[in-house]
Amino acid sequence: MSDTVEMESFDSLVNLSLNGSKLDEFNRIYYGRKEHKYLKIKETNINFAKKSNFEIAAYDFPAPKEEIRSPRIVKIGIIQHSIAVPTDRPITEQRQGIFDKIRNIIATAADEGVNIICLQEAWSMPFAFCTREKQPWCEFAESATEGPSNVFLKELAANYNMVIVSPILERDESHGDTIWNTAVVIDEFGKIIGKHRKNHIPRVGDFNESTYYIEGNTGHPVFETKFGKIAINICYGRHHPLNWLMFGINGAEIVFNPSATVSGLSEHLWAVEARNAAISNSYFTCAINRVGTETFTNEFTSGDGKHAHKDFGHFYGSSYVTAPDGCRTPGLSRINDGLMITQIDLNQCRQIKDKWGFTMTQRLDLYAESLTKAVQPDFERQIIKKN
Numbered sequence: 013m014s015d016t017v018e019m020e021s022f023d024s025l026v027n028l029s030l031n032g033s034k035l036d037e038f039n040r041i042y043y044g045r046k047e048h049k050y051l052k053i054k055e056t057n058i059n060f061a062k063k064s065n066f067e068i069a070a071y072d073f074p075a076p077k078e079e080i081r082s083p084r085i086v087k088i089g090i091i092q093h094s095i096a097v098p099t100d101r102p103i104t105e106q107r108q109g110i111f112d113k114i115r116n117i118i119a120t121a122a123d124e125g126v127n128i129i130c131l132q133e134a135w136s137m138p139f140a141f142c143t144r145e146k147q148p149w150c151e152f153a154e155s156a157t158e159g160p161s162n163v164f165l166k167e168l169a170a171n172y173n174m175v176i177v178s179p180i181l182e183r184d185e186s187h188g189d190t191i192w193n194t195a196v197v198i199d200e201f202g203k204i205i206g207k208h209r210k211n212h213i214p215r216v217g218d219f220n221e222s223t224y225y226i227e228g229n230t231g232h233p234v235f236e237t238k239f240g241k242i243a244i245n246i247c248y249g250r251h252h253p254l255n256w257l258m259f260g261i262n263g264a265e266i267v268f269n270p271s272a273t274v275s276g277l278s279e280h281l282w283a284v285e286a287r288n289a290a291i292s293n294s295y296f297t298c299a300i301n302r303v304g305t306e307t308f309t310n311e312f313t314s315g316d317g318k319h320a321h322k323d324f325g326h327f328y329g330s331s332y333v334t335a336p337d338g339c340r341t342p343g344l345s346r347i348n349d350g351l352m353i354t355q356i357d358l359n360q361c362r363q364i365k366d367k368w369g370f371t372m373t374q375r376l377d378l379y380a381e382s383l384t385k386a387v388q389p390d391f392e393r394q395i396i397k398k399n
Contacts, residue, residue, distance in 0.1 A: 018275070018326055022283075023342035044339030049074070051355055057120050064116050066093070066349035069342070070124065073296075073335045075357035084358035086239045088266065088296075089121040089129035092331045093349040094304030099138045103151050110136050111164055117351050122172035124353055127239040130177035130268040132302045133247045134193070136161040137181060139272045139302065142218040142324055143312045150224070153183035153191045156207050162196055170202030175237045177244055179270040181224075182207070191225045195244040195270065197235045205235050210246040211255055217277065217316045218324050219248075232258035240265045240358050247271040250285045250299070251278075253292070260293030260371070265358050268298045274325035275346075282330060283343070290334035294365045296356055303329035303349060336364035 019025060030038055036046040051070035061068040077083065096109030114131070121129055133139070140149040154161060161180050169176045175198065182194035193210035209228025213221050232255070234243045243259035243266075250256070250269050259267050269286050273279070286299035304327055311320035330343035333354045344350035365371050385391055 018328070018347050020347055021330065021343060021345050043342070044335075044337065048342060051353065053124065053353075057123055060116075060120060061351070064113075066117055066351060067345050068120065068351045068353075069344065070353040071333070071341045071355070073333075073339065073354060073356045073360065075360035075363055078359060078363075081359055084240070086128065086266075086356055086358060087124070087126045088298060088333065088354045088356060089118075089124075089126035090268070090298050090300045090331050090333065090352050091117050091121075091129065091131050091135075091350070092300055092303050092329045092344055093117070093132065093135070094302070094327075095138050095306055099140065099306060100309050103148055106138065107136050107152070107160065113349070115164075115168070117349070118168050118172070118174075118176075121351055121353065122168075122174060126174060126353055128175040128177070128237065128242065128266070130244070130270060130298060130300060131179060132300045133179045133270040133272045134181055135179055135270070135302075138306045138308075139324070139327070140306075140308065141221045141224045143308055143310070144220070144223045145310065145312075146223075150191065153181045155185065156180070156182045156194055156196050157204055159183070162198065162204070166198055166202035166204070169198045169200060173200045175200055175239055175242070177242070177268055177270070179244070179246060182209070192228060193221070193225050193246060194228075195246055195268075197237070197242070197244075200238055205237065206233060208233050208244050208246070210249065212249045212252050214248040215315075217314045217318075218312075219277075220315060232262055234259060234262040234264045243267045245269045245289075247273070250289070251281070253289070256289035256293055260295055261376075264293075264295050265361050266296045266298065266356075267293075269300060271299065271301045272327060273301055275328045276325055279328060279330075282328075283332070283340075286332075287334045287338065287340055290336055290340075291338045292370060294336045294361050294368070294370060296336060296358075296361070297334045298331075298354075299333075300331045301329050302327040303345070303347065336361050337367075 040046045049072040137152040165176050179195040182192040184190040196207045197205040209230045211228050243264035286297040290297040307323045328346040332341050332343040334340040
């Protein structure tokens with residue numbers, strides 16, 4: 013399937029094609045501001061990232077100072093990465109290879125003062141769900157509290173005084189060994205605050221994930237951390253505006269979107285959906301996609317007529333962050349591991365609500381009434397026909 017040469021990034025292509033006032037104007041129209049407001053990164057971390065084969069980028073989203081409230085400055089980190097060893101290796105070896113890679117990236121983030129970090133969907137394993145093979149992939153499923161992935165991250169969270177969001181394949185032993193696609197929130201003491209299970213499960217082409225897990229049962233929780241109120245909209249949920257809406261209604265200031273999506277599927281939507289959510293809900297959004305091509309031993313087929321194949325295509329990375337005013341960062345690479353750091357002022361959330369009035373004018377009462385009618389068996393659409 014993946015026999016094309018992948019472009020490094022859309023953003024680097026723009027920088028090679030434009031300069032001067034034309035580049036400024038493109039940036040103003042596309043990113044929302046002429047300058048990207050780069051944050052200074054320590055030279056030691058730049059060199060370490062090069063040596064360790066991951067990209068590092070850092071940006072600032074300042075907010076106007078207020079008379080009554082002090083600034084609420086937070087540093088966010090998001091990580092995209094490829095798998096570390098081939099998918100035919102033992103489960104423990106595959107997982108450990110990713111641990112070794114992630115340990116270095118999180119250490120770098122900590123050295124840059126990151127307060128909250130989020131990993132990609134199912135970060136500690138290959139994205140094997142769409143093969144529909146139960147073995148050995150179900151063996152990656154683990155306890156949300158004491159599984160190896162979160163035991164590993166709890167130590168790092170405590171060591172670095174950092175909140176870590178860990179999206180994993182959860183094994184729920186208390187309820188018949190059920191498997192869920194789950195994001196676990198670990199606080200700065202290494203204690204688990206809670207978890208959220210993926211609300212929307214795709215059934216599109218290769219991505220027919222209901223073979224492994226079904227729609228989540230945790231609602232739209234917002235986790236109040238030392239560094240702000242955060243929520244997690246896992247992958248396919250980004251296609252559902254009401255999913256984003258409910259996190260905002262519950263008070264989220266930052267919503268992470270850990271994902272796994274490939275080129276040729278919905279890449280033309282990638283730069284739009286999380287950005288739209290930030291605008292319509294007046295919070296920060298962080299879109300995170302894994303990177304690389306993951307090849308499996310056995311061929312599998314899709315529901316879209318493609319010939320049998322051994323990979324899903326290229327996971328194109330391109331992770332980015334959007335502020336409540338709609339300004340966004342460039343994306344990370346489409347082909348390389350990466351760490352993006354953004355310094356934000358959470359006061360911007362209320363400032364943008366005051367400026368645009370989206371939450372004040374959203375008419376929840378009107379839509380609640382209409383949706384209550386729409387879900388009834390005898391619902392009739394409000395269509396006025398010509399006499």
